[in-house]
Amino acid sequence: MQRAEILGKLKDILEEVLDLEDLAVTEETTANDIEDWDSIMHVEIIVAIEEEFDVKFKTAEIVKFKNLSDMITGILDKTA
Amino acid sequence: MNPLDFKQLRKNLKKDTTGFKPVKLAILGDTSTQTLIRAIKGYGIEYGLDVDLYEADYDQIDLQVFNPESDLYQHDSDQVFLYKSSIKLLTKYYKKSIEEKAHFADSVIEKLEEYIAVLSGRLKANIIIANFIELPDMVFNNYGNKVPHSWIFQIRKLNFKLMELAAAHENVFICDLSSVNNQLGRRESFDPQMYIRTAIASNLKFQPYIAQNLMDIIKTSVGKFKKCLILDLDNTTWGGIIGDDGVEGIQIGSLGAGKAFTELQLWAKNLKDRGIILCICSKNTDHIAREPFKSHPDMVLRLEDIAVFVANWENKADNIRHIQAVLNIGFDSMVFLDDNPFERNLVRQELSEVTVPELPEDPAEYIPYLQQFNLFETTSYSGLDKDRTKQYQVEAKRKKAQTSFASVGDYLKNLNMTAIVSPFDTFHTPRIAQLTQRSNQFNLRTIRYSEKDIKDLIESPNHITMYISLEDKYGDYGLISLIVLEKQGEDQLFIDTWIMSCRVLKRDVEKFVLNEIVKIGVAENRSVIVGERLPTPKNVLVENHYKDLGFTEKDNKWFLAVNNYEAQANFIDKKEPVLG
Numbered sequence: 001m002q003r004a005e006i007l008g009k010l011k012d013i014l015e016e017v018l019d020l021e022d023l024a025v026t027e028e029t030t031a032n033d034i035e036d037w038d039s040i041m042h043v044e045i046i047v048a049i050e051e052e053f054d055v056k057f058k059t060a061e062i063v064k065f066k067n068l069s070d071m072i073t074g075i076l077d078k079t080a
Numbered sequence: 081m082n083p084l085d086f087k088q089l090r091k092n093l094k095k096d097t098t099g100f101k102p103v104k105l106a107i108l109g110d111t112s113t114q115t116l117i118r119a120i121k122g123y124g125i126e127y128g129l130d131v132d133l134y135e136a137d138y139d140q141i142d143l144q145v146f147n148p149e150s151d152l153y154q155h156d157s158d159q160v161f162l163y164k165s166s167i168k169l170l171t172k173y174y175k176k177s178i179e180e181k182a183h184f185a186d187s188v189i190e191k192l193e194e195y196i197a198v199l200s201g202r203l204k205a206n207i208i209i210a211n212f213i214e215l216p217d218m219v220f221n222n223y224g225n226k227v228p229h230s231w232i233f234q235i236r237k238l239n240f241k242l243m244e245l246a247a248a249h250e251n252v253f254i255c256d257l258s259s260v261n262n263q264l265g266r267r268e269s270f271d272p273q274m275y276i277r278t279a280i281a282s283n284l285k286f287q288p289y290i291a292q293n294l295m296d297i298i299k300t301s302v303g304k305f306k307k308c309l310i311l312d313l314d315n316t317t318w319g320g321i322i323g324d325d326g327v328e329g330i331q332i333g334s335l336g337a338g339k340a341f342t343e344l345q346l347w348a349k350n351l352k353d354r355g356i357i358l359c360i361c362s363k364n365t366d367h368i369a370r371e372p373f374k375s376h377p378d379m380v381l382r383l384e385d386i387a388v389f390v391a392n393w394e395n396k397a398d399n400i401r402h403i404q405a406v407l408n409i410g411f412d413s414m415v416f417l418d419d420n421p422f423e424r425n426l427v428r429q430e431l432s433e434v435t436v437p438e439l440p441e442d443p444a445e446y447i448p449y450l451q452q453f454n455l456f457e458t459t460s461y462s463g464l465d466k467d468r469t470k471q472y473q474v475e476a477k478r479k480k481a482q483t484s485f486a487s488v489g490d491y492l493k494n495l496n497m498t499a500i501v502s503p504f505d506t507f508h509t510p511r512i513a514q515l516t517q518r519s520n521q522f523n524l525r526t527i528r529y530s531e532k533d534i535k536d537l538i539e540s541p542n543h544i545t546m547y548i549s550l551e552d553k554y555g556d557y558g559l560i561s562l563i564v565l566e567k568q569g570e571d572q573l574f575i576d577t578w579i580m581s582c583r584v585l586k587r588d589v590e591k592f593v594l595n596e597i598v599k600i601g602v603a604e605n606r607s608v609i610v611g612e613r614l615p616t617p618k619n620v621l622v623e624n625h626y627k628d629l630g631f632t633e634k635d636n637k638w639f640l641a642v643n644n645y646e647a648q649a650n651f652i653d654k655k656e657p658v659l660g
Binding site: 016017019039040043044047048058059062063 | 090112114284
């Protein structure tokens, strides 16, 4: 899977979980850029990502995600 | 059926809840419940409930319960959910001395008893307590079952004592998370990462199960629950096809896959004894379908267990409509079991409110499958519930007769109805008061009377009362209608209360009763009978009541002159009251 494709799916997940439309995201997007993305929603987002890509992150990995780019790399590492 | 996942629950949160039944629910947890409340709200919407939810900050249970000024009491909840997690409890337990450990369950229960006492004093609410997932801590392992102060000993004791607590308090219910965990397993209920990271004590995937169980209890307590199980026969109630295989050939008991069907019948029978109405809806010839119930030695269910037995070649949705008409309960309180996907889909399509479980193909899986769901959740149980079947069987005979008469008149005539008319008496006072409090539909002014009020009415010189009880050739309906008349001015007789049980609609009872009212008017020298309907959302049924009976309207009141009144024709004979 290409990074752009994963980014597209992440955008869908964020829109779905946060109930937002036409979210503008790049690999540099962080939780702080999106108003509704708080620590509680973060839990749901991570679970949704794990389900979508059929991966399981370790706690140590999750706390290191700074932006979507890190997530994409994390997903690629697990699915490669 | 299977719980909705978070995706579906999130979708529900966007739905319009106008017209939904409001529920005020407070959640007190010892771990973070922020994701759980979304699942709970989503489930509420699934069940047609608009949940006004108050979520206490976590680990604030003491403060919320004991402080009379707390947000909890401001919220004035009618349902309170106490959700303590096993994992937190275990941490507390580990810090105790051995003596304290030996009384750990007792001390938790004592605390809960305090909560219950205080909550019940300050709120008129159901208290729903989550029981504890019996997570093994593997300190004593198997031997722990012999050691009273071990964790496994204490946590199981705690769950047992919770049941005793619930049994002792009418307003306390248990949300049985332990049973859910037994079905799903530890990995599904607990996500260690999540707990370490977020203070959320349950797996996100498990939370819809918690929400479902909680809302099952709540929706039942507000009156939404299943009352009736409708069974197909061939390959559902027994194996094989009775029309082809005959009584000797169907599988039940030890023959073929018979054991699976025996189990299903045992389950159904136990539900029936708990008060669930059993009905049959089968494509079969009636007398052939009944034969196993009469003569097969291994049948658990017998004809007397079945309230309404429908076996014919009509479409099943119509047959379920017939069952609904006989029982006079909502479609949403019915569960329909059928092995045939075609029939299931037909019923789902035509009667979307009926619950139709997707039965597995293999009959061996029927019972394990059905027992995964809270299909027949209840929040009450009365010993009387089990007598209901007989009442409904009588009603079914009546309906059957109805279809065989050319005109309604012929049918009514054939019923041989007799009625007793009597002034209110002390013997019937409790039943009379109860009727005034419960009747909503056929109730013209919806005035509620207590037993004391009824006694006052009996004594009052300005009031004339009567109750009517009805009997027909199929059975006795008991007391079915109430009238309270008030003498007003010089010549008016005002109908203060006119109530009738909906079980006797369409029998012309109201015509019979009006004749009796007019007789009283004559005897009391009153020239005008005055009626009034005070509209409520539930009494639309009687919108045209007085108009249909020939009254004329003026300023929202209805008037009927006594002198040229012609008695209304009906088929009810008046019988003299007998004592006792």
